[in-house]
Amino acid sequence: MISQRLCTMLNTSISFMQVRCIKTTTVLPLIQKWRKERGLPMNPQSHNELVNRPDYSFKDGRITPYGVRQKKRMEHQRELRDQIISLSGEIDFAVERHAKLQAEEENRKKRIIDAKLKPKGSKLLKSK
Template sequence: MFCRINLNLGSISPVYFNLRSFVTTQAHYLNQKYRKEKGLPLNPNTSSILTNTPDYTFLNGSLAPLGVGQQRRILREKEVVKQIVSLSKEIDFAVYRHEQLQRDAENQKKEILSKKLKPKGYTLLKQS
């Protein structure tokens, strides 16, 4: 957002100022404690109806093309979804493997005990 401001500096060409550098962000003036208590995002421009919906609609009901920011957000969200799915698969595998290792250790202990504890004496003669 540029604004042309003519400063009467004689023979010097007009100067362009970036208005964004002069306008401070609203995040400094917003009550961040209130936003945290209400469960709102710290930056109100990151997620809202205005940022997540199309800028306009057609009267016949057809979809409006996505904006550049919306496409970027959608791609970013798809990447996050892929990462969540892969990490949840890793967690499921780790839980399954841990359970399997526990079962194997338990079976090994039972096998060792079954080999060690054999009937002796009168009970051995009584079984056969």
């Protein structure tokens, strides 16, 4: 897309020169397919030892402070964790509420049927 814009700009601005445009395609779909087949993450820069470990360490064993992006990643993971917990709680509530509503509906139907079907005559006298 950018190369096409550049070509049109060059063609319109320089009318007396011959401009050749080379179109290239990316190999990204091939790389993604290769990574997916091998069970690797799509972005190699997102999960590896160089990303997850600190840039340096102290010889005396002190804790290394987190990097800026590492802090952002951790905060993002915490936000996702909190969101997952709240949404799973909502799902649990919805499942329990649905079960409760189903039970109430069954009880209502049972009460209606019991009210309609009453014993008559001698059976009524025996049940009392």
